[in-house]
Amino acid sequence: MALESLSRGIFSALGMLKSRRKLDEEQLKDMLRSLRRALQEADFNVRQTKEITEKLESRLRDEEPRLGITLQTHAMNILYTELVRLLGPPREVRPQQATILMVGLYGNGKTTTTAKLAEWYRRRHGVRVAVIEADVHRPGAFNQLTQLLEDSPVQVYGEPENDSAVDIVRNGLKEHASADLVIIDTAGRHKLDEELVEELENISEVSRANERFLVIDAQVGQSAGPVAANFHDLAGVTGIVITKLDGTARGGGALSAVATTGAPVVYIGTGEKVADLEKFESDRFISRLLGMGDIRGLIDLAPEDMDEEEAMRITQRMLSGRFTLNDMYSQMEMMSKVGTIDKLLSFLPSGMFGGMGAMGKNQKEAMQANLDRYRVIMDSMTTYEKDEPAKIKSDRIRRIARGSGVKEKDVRELIGQWNRSRKMMKGMSGNRKMNKQMKRMMRDPDMDFEGLEM
Ligand SMILES: Nc1nc2c(ncn2[C@@H]2O[C@H](COP(=O)(O)OP(=O)(O)OP(=O)(O)O)[C@@H](O)[C@H]2O)c(=O)[nH]1
Ligand SMILES: [Mg+2]
Known part of the structure; x- marks a missing residue:
């Protein structure tokens, strides 16, 4: 990382x-x-x-x-x-009817990032992407971009013989008018000189790009701040990509320097390959930096009114691979009680407990109602049935429904819910790394962070 x-x-x-x-x-x-x-x-x-x-x-x-x-x-x-x-907070970039103009100083990674972004949006958003090579100063820029996208269906537009970047952009946009997203690579300079400024202004005008991404090499450290501010004044930067974060110990400077310019960091480059791009979300980035695994977050952020012992007990059950209806019930009960439930839930795999990602007030109420109904149904079950819900046959379902005054489909729904949660639990306890960390956490609540794998 x-x-x-x-x-x-x-x-x-x-x-x-x-x-x-x-x-x-x-x-x-x-x-x-x-x-x-x-x-x-x-x-x-x-x-x-x-x-x-x-x-x-x-x-x-x-x-x-x-x-x-x-x-x-x-x-x-x-x-x-x-x-x-x-x-700062993350920013969403929508790749629909969008044009991204890539700007930045010489050698900072514009061309590479152009290819990375093209593949990113094509793969993750399934949109049609075209790129335009408008760097008329670096010989071989068109070949470089073509090569980077050699294995990709993304269309690369360029006119290696033409020395007018503005013309190339105009022609390229016409040619790829039907693409969802067009990304334009431009020339870099050692510094923002007059010629580059003028060229950029012209390209910016012709392309009417709704996104202007500034590419900055992490190695420049704190001077990323002034560079970003200059480009921001010139082009109205809408997002910043920090590249080469893989190769430097000093990347914090670039990250923090640009963070103070007001334009958000949107992606980071972590290698030379086209796939080496990550979306930048400060919360995720920092939690990974601090080695706060998902479960770690779940327990650390457990609010006061959550019973510590109960949390530990349930976690232990998760690890043991056994998961009964009673376990599910207390888990849901715990979830519905805690104050900062949304935060807590954001640490769990989405889809757990029937897919309650971020729960709104209505959803919490719905969950409470579910819990009440589950309680009634479970009261009509034997201990064996609560321990082994998978073994409950349909004639028993009928009797449980009658005994608790609900419909058969409600009983089936409870069992279905248990089944889904159980599978989710199995997935979690099957994660060996998480498992190991959790076990160590149980043994030693004062665990040394240095020992944590990242
Ligand atoms: N390790 C690493 N190398 C990168 C990354 N991004 C780009 N590079 C390398 O940095 C060098 C310059 O990248 P380019 O994409 O050509 O940079 P540019 O801004 O287009 O350069 P000019 O067009 O000359 O201004 C290349 O060798 C890239 O492979 C990254 O995230 N990590
Ligand atoms: Mg380039």
């Missing part, structure tokens, strides 16, 4: 709070010092580094960790929210 060394630095800094439940001044100072160093080594600027560490310090002093949550985890959660806030 990108920024591994930052990740390691953060773990070892916060690891200093290990086995602590109360703040120790000395340790806190050491931890903050290490964290500061880790952020600076990843090229976060001095002001941001100061801001983040000060925020962490004051929140650690002011906010008590919730019951059962270690200081280290508490610090991790604070850092998570602060970093996500710094990098």
Whole structure:
């Protein structure tokens, strides 16, 4: 993953709070010092580094960790929210009737990213994509783009003999008027000089591109900020792609620098191959950076009114592979009780508990009604039936329905729900890495983050 060394630095800094439940001044100072160093080594600027560490310090002093949550985890959660806030909310890009103009300095990865994006939208959104090579300055640009998209059905438009970028763009757009998305690659320069500015303005006008993506090499670190600001003034950048995050330890600088320009980071490049592109979502990115696995998040974010022991018990059941109707019931009950249910649910595979992704108020009420009905039905079942719902035959279903005053289809629905949840659980416990992490977490709630696999 990108920024591994930052990740390691953060773990070892916060690891200093290990086995602590109360703040120790000395340790806190050491931890903050290490964290500061880790952020600076990843090229976060001095002001941001100061801001983040000060925020962490004051929140650690002011906010008590919730019951059962270690200081280290508490610090991790604070850092998570602060970093996500710094990098800003994600932005959706719709590839319908869209034209993306790629801009950026020389060698930052515009042509490569043009090919990556074309394949991304073609594959993930199933839209028809065409690319236009409008770099008339770099010899071989058209060949480069053609080669990158050699195995792809994406159409590449170019006129290697023509030295007017504006003409090429005009012709290309005409030729591919029926494409859902057209991506235009342009020339780079060492810096934004007059000639490039004029060419870009002309292309921008002719193409009427609704998206202008700025491509920035992560290696430039903090100077990404001023570069982004310049291009922003010129072209009204709508999204930023940070490339080569695979090859540098200092990518934090570029990420944070552009984050402060107001134009959101939309994608990151993590390799030379066409497939090496990731959508940038600050929350996911940071949770991966901090090694917060899905289940880890589920338990750490469990709100106060959720019974810790019950959460642990259910998790253990999940691992054991046994999952009865009673387990499902208490799980759903727990889910419907907790305050921040939406957040909690966002950590679970979508489709679990009958596909309640983000639950609205109505859905919560519906779930509560379901629970009430399930309770009544389950009261008419024997212990064996609750343990082995798969074994319930249709004559028993009829009697259970009669006994609980519901329709047979309601009983079947309960069993169906159990079946779906069980399969989901099996999928989760079949995930070996998650399994291992969870088991270790059970044994040692003060677990060392450094040992976590990422
Ligand atoms: N490791 C790595 N290399 C990348 C990434 N993106 C681009 N590159 C490499 O960076 C070099 C420059 O990429 P180009 O796509 O040609 O950059 P450009 O901005 O089009 O360059 P000019 O057209 O000369 O301005 C190439 O060798 C790419 O393979 C990335 O995300 N990771
Ligand atoms: Mg290029």
